[in-house]
Amino acid sequence: MKKILYLLMISFILTGCLLPPPPPPQTGSDPSTESQPEVNDQSSQNQNQPSATSEAESESHTHSDAAHTSDVDLTSLEIGDGKYSTTPQVGYVFSCQTNFNGQGATGQQGNWVNGDGTWNALMKAVVDGSVSWPHSFTISIQGDQRVFSSNGLPNHTTGNYPISPSDDAYTYDRNPNSISEQSITLTLPANPTVAAQPNCIGGEVGIMLSGVVLFNAFDALGRDAQVHEVQDECDGHPQQSGVYHYHALSDCLADTQTGHSALMGYAFDGFGIYGYYDEDGTEITNADLDECHGHVGLIEWDGQVVEMYHYHATHEFPYTVGCFKGTPSVRSIGGQGGQTQQGGDTTNQGQQPPQEAITACVGLSQGASCSVGNMSGTCMTPPNTSQLACVPAGGPPP
Numbered sequence: 001m002k003k004i005l006y007l008l009m010i011s012f013i014l015t016g017c018l019l020p021p022p023p024p025p026q027t028g029s030d031p032s033t034e035s036q037p038e039v040n041d042q043s044s045q046n047q048n049q050p051s052a053t054s055e056a057e058s059e060s061h062t063h064s065d066a067a068h069t070s071d072v073d074l075t076s077l078e079i080g081d082g083k084y085s086t087t088p089q090v091g092y093v094f095s096c097q098t099n100f101n102g103q104g105a106t107g108q109q110g111n112w113v114n115g116d117g118t119w120n121a122l123m124k125a126v127v128d129g130s131v132s133w134p135h136s137f138t139i140s141i142q143g144d145q146r147v148f149s150s151n152g153l154p155n156h157t158t159g160n161y162p163i164s165p166s167d168d169a170y171t172y173d174r175n176p177n178s179i180s181e182q183s184i185t186l187t188l189p190a191n192p193t194v195a196a197q198p199n200c201i202g203g204e205v206g207i208m209l210s211g212v213v214l215f216n217a218f219d220a221l222g223r224d225a226q227v228h229e230v231q232d233e234c235d236g237h238p239q240q241s242g243v244y245h246y247h248a249l250s251d252c253l254a255d256t257q258t259g260h261s262a263l264m265g266y267a268f269d270g271f272g273i274y275g276y277y278d279e280d281g282t283e284i285t286n287a288d289l290d291e292c293h294g295h296v297g298l299i300e301w302d303g304q305v306v307e308m309y310h311y312h313a314t315h316e317f318p319y320t321v322g323c324f325k326g327t328p329s330v331r332s333i334g335g336q337g338g339q340t341q342q343g344g345d346t347t348n349q350g351q352q353p354p355q356e357a358i359t360a361c362v363g364l365s366q367g368a369s370c371s372v373g374n375m376s377g378t379c380m381t382p383p384n385t386s387q388l389a390c391v392p393a394g395g396p397p398p
C-alpha cells in the first residue's frame with residue numbers, strides 16, 4: 001500500500017513538474033474565448049429552462065475553494081471489456097449496439113494490464129509526437145439551440161499517426177490511420193431536459209471543448225478502449241476515416257483548480273460533460289453517479305449558476321457518458337456512418353484465439369485462472385481478438 005501511495009505521489013510530482021504546459025489557446029478559435037452570441041430569444045423561455053439561482057446575479061461560478069483530492073487508485077482500475085447492457089446500469093454502457101464485430105488494435109496486450117481484471121493507468125504506453133493542427137471550432141447559441149461547427153482538429157497537439165514502428169506504442173497498437181480534417185456541424189438543445197427514459201448511446205457520444213469528438217468507452221470489439229487502444233498524450237487517436245477522437249476525458253482540457261470541475265464538453269442530448277471533481281473537490285466515482293454517469297447539481301451554464309443534470313468524467317469505466325439522460329439530437333457526427341456505428345473504432349484486422357483457448361474460459365470471467373492442456377493461464381480478451389480466452393502466462397499463443 002505504501003508503495004502505491006509512493007507511486008501516486010511520484011506521478012503527481014512528475015505530472016506537476018515535467019509535463020509541458022498546455023498549448024496556448026489559439027485566438028479566435030478557442031471555445032473558451034469564443035464570444036457567445038447573446039441569447040436574445042427570451043420569449044422561448046419555458047419550463048424547460050433551468051432555473052438560475054440567486055447566486056447567479058452576483059457570482060457566476062460554482063467552484064468552491066476546496067482543493068482537488070482523489071481516492072481513486074489509478075494503478076488498479078477495473079477493465080470494462082464487454083460491459084455493455086441493453087438497459088441503463090451503473091458502471092456499464094447502455095449501448096444501442098450489442099453486436100461488436102469490428103476491428104481492434106493489433107499488438108501485444110499492454111503491460112499495464114494487471115492480470116486480475118484491472119489495469120494500471122500510470123503504466124500505459126503513450127503515442128509519441130507533438131503535431132499542431134489548424135484548429136477551427138465555434139459554438140454559438142441560436143434561439144434555443146446550441147450550434148457547433150468544427151473541423152475535428154484539436155486545439156492541442158497530437159501524437160504522430162499512423163503509429164510509427166519506432167514508437168514503443170507500436171508494440172501494443174499499430175493504428176495505421178492518419179488524422180484528417182472533418183466537416184462537423186451539430187445542433188443540440190441549449191437547455192436540455194431529462195427524458196422519461198434514458199436513451200442508449202452509439203459509438204459517438206458528444207463533442208468536447210477542444211473541438212474533438214468524444215466516443216464511447218468501447219473499441220470496435222466491445223472492449224475497454226482505454227485499456228486496449230493506445231492514445232497520445234492528449235488521450236486521442238484517429239479511426240479509419242481520420243476522425244481524431246477521445247474515449248475518456250482528455251488531460252489536455254484544462255479543469256478548474258478547486259471545487260466542482262469545469263465544463264469540458266457536451267453530450268449529444270445537450271447536457272454538459274464536466275471533469276473529475278465534485279463541488280467539495282473530491283474525485284467522483286461511479287458510486288456518486290447515476291446509470292447514465294451523471295447527477296443533478298449546481299453548475300455553471302452559459303454564465304449562470306443553475307441546478308441541472310450533467311455528466312461527469314471519471315477514471316472508472318465507462319469514463320464519460322453511459323447513456324443519454326436526455327434525448328439525443330444525433331448519435332453520430334464525425335464518424336461517417338457505419339464505421340463508427342461499429343462501436344466507434346475500426347483500426348485493424350481482428351483475429352480469433354484458438355477454439356480450445358476460448359472453450360477453456362466458458363463460464364469464467366475476466367482474470368480467472370484457466371488451463372489449456374497442461375498449460376495454465378488467465379482468462380482475458382487478447383488485444384487482437386473479440387472473445388475471452390485462456391492466455392498462458394507467457395502471453396497469447398501465436
Ligand SMILES: [Zn+2]
Pocket residue numbers: 260274277278279295297310312
Ligand atoms: Zn457535478
Ligand SMILES: [Zn+2]
Pocket residue numbers: 215219225229237238239245246247344345
Ligand atoms: Zn478510439
